[in-house]
Amino acid sequence: MPSIPPQNQAQTPARLVVLVSGAGTNLQALIDATNNPDFGARIIAVGADRDGIEGLDRAERHGIDTFVLPVSDFPDRVDWDIALADQVAEHAPDLVVLAGFMKLTGPAFLALFGGRTVNTHPALSPSFPGMHGPRDALEYGVKVTGATLFVVDAGVDTGPIVAQVVVPVLPDDDESTLHERIKLSERQMLVDWVGRMAREGYTLDGRTITFGDS
Ligand code: GAR
Numbered sequence: 001m002p003s004i005p006p007q008n009q010a011q012t013p014a015r016l017v018v019l020v021s022g023a024g025t026n027l028q029a030l031i032d033a034t035n036n037p038d039f040g041a042r043i044i045a046v047g048a049d050r051d052g053i054e055g056l057d058r059a060e061r062h063g064i065d066t067f068v069l070p071v072s073d074f075p076d077r078v079d080w081d082i083a084l085a086d087q088v089a090e091h092a093p094d095l096v097v098l099a100g101f102m103k104l105t106g107p108a109f110l111a112l113f114g115g116r117t118v119n120t121h122p123a124l125s126p127s128f129p130g131m132h133g134p135r136d137a138l139e140y141g142v143k144v145t146g147a148t149l150f151v152v153d154a155g156v157d158t159g160p161i162v163a164q165v166v167v168p169v170l171p172d173d174d175e176s177t178l179h180e181r182i183k184l185s186e187r188q189m190l191v192d193w194v195g196r197m198a199r200e201g202y203t204l205d206g207r208t209i210t211f212g213d214s
Contacts, residue, residue, distance in 0.1 A: 004094050004116070006201035006213045014041040014198035017093040019101040020048050024055025026099035026120060029187035031062050033195060040199035045091040047084070049103050065091070071103065081106030088113065097194060098152065102131065105152060115204055117152040118197070120190050122182045124148060124164055129157035134179040143169055145178070147186035149193050151204060160207040163193040 004014055016034070018027050027046060033039045046059035047067045059066045067087050074080040085108045088096060098105075098119035105117065123133030125148040130136070137145040146166040153159035165185040169178060196202075200212040 004197060004201040006203065006211075013037070013039075014094040015044045015092060016041050016095050016097055016194070016198075017088050017091050018043055018046050018059075018097045018099050019088075020046060020053065020055030020099055021050060021102040022053055022055055022100050024053065024058045024100065025183060026187055026190050027055050028058050029191050030097065030099065030194065031058065031064070033191040039195050041095070041194065044093060045088075047087060049101070055100070077106060078108070082108040085109040085112045095194070095197060097190075099190065104156065107154070110152070110154060114153070115151065118149055118162060118194065119152050119157070119159070120186055121148045121150065121157045122179060122186060123157075124166065125150060125157055125161060132175075134182060135175045138169065138173060138175055138178055145169055145182065147182050147189055149189055151209065160204060160209055162197070162209055163189050165189045 018030060020027050031043060034042050043064050045065040045067065046056065047069065048056050050070055051068050056066050069080065069084055069087060071077065071080045074083060084105065089112055094116065096113050096117040098117065121133055123137055124146045128136040144166050146164055148164045149162040150157065150159040151162060167182045167185050196211055202209050202211050
């Protein structure tokens, strides 16, 4: 399974393609981090499944290439997935980061980028997968929730876990206040662990990710 090879540790900055669907605050955290040459990665392109979103504006303000592929421009999801894979491949990424990308990638995408695509999810996997992690956690009545960074596989938020952060649920939380608190920790987690993947390299063995040569 492809990965950033441990033997190439930080020789050249890893090439990141980031996919977004909305506000792009996680993208912004990565943009800020990659401004430091010691971070070990740079963002080559930002892609989206819709136009007119702040995530794309953030990329454009920082001079990063963008592309937009709405599902509605294609006959079906299969064709969209193939087009997404092709478009991402043009940028030759080492790592693809789904940062608030609200679409499932499909077989064509995973054939090219399986093992080197990570996603961040606003819940503690395996609890509350899907589009409404904070709302589902709140409705269930959990006292802690959080965020999960994982390597994307064919399931919904089921891939090997890279990192998790725990966030308390407060008595007067609504979906919005809880999600915003999660996102504070989520952004730091994303930057910390994507940076580590880029700098140290990693290998995947089943559900276990190992950094560097160890
Ligand atoms: C993040 O909390 C991310 O985990 C979530 O969308 C938010 C995007 O925020 N993604 C999902 O729920 C995917 N299942 P942002 O656009 O401000 O980075």
